[in-house]
Amino acid sequence: MFDIEIERPEHGPAIEALLDLSFGPGRYAKTAQRLREGNEAIPELCYVAFMGEGEERKLIGSLRFWPVVIGGVPGLMLGPLAVVPMLRGQGVGINLMRRGLADAKAMGYQLVILVGDEPYYVKVGFGPVPAGRLTMPGPVDPARLLYRELDIGAFGHAHGAITKPMPGKPSEEIAAVGAA
């Protein structure tokens, strides 16, 4: 069994090690990284999964969400998501995402995007962005650009570039504007 907590600063080194192991050095070259540089993950939407008790307790998964503007709609980018190789296929990834998506909806966010494998993310309600509808700040396989509405109809307003939020606009304010 595992449990999910909100990420704390002391989890940082274990998360970095997990991300290096899961994605390799190429992780900084991904187009999604362009939306993370100079941006800050939303602390209330950063999660770690743990397994074991006492000295045996180990960080086994990590998930972060980032504020982005999705073709004019304030929203979130999901990722990176990683689970330690030995414990994959036991529902850690799906449960991290279910928790995050539920919390994000409760916070007022309306729309989430990610770059990833559709056959996996369809399990938590993501689907492909129609070709040409949204653009990332760099090359991305269009079949891997996925979205999920937290509010029905939110995607209908999203057209154009996916960008970082404007400087000086806290994510909560953006979510509130989006919800208005």
Ligand SMILES: CC(C)(COP(=O)(O)OP(=O)(O)OC[C@H]1O[C@@H](n2cnc3c(N)ncnc32)[C@H](O)[C@@H]1OP(=O)(O)O)[C@@H](O)C(=O)NCCC(=O)NCCS
């Ligand atoms: C992708 C990842 C996070 C999944 O975590 P996980 O805890 O193993 O996932 P879950 O146990 O919640 O879900 C497992 C299910 O998803 C399926 N699945 C996992 N990765 C998949 C993929 N890339 N494409 C399609 N299905 C996938 C499994 O076959 C399994 O299906 P089943 O339930 O029908 O048996 C994990 O494999 C990982 O860390 N991979 C390396 C990093 C990575 O690629 N992250 C995603 C970036 S887009």
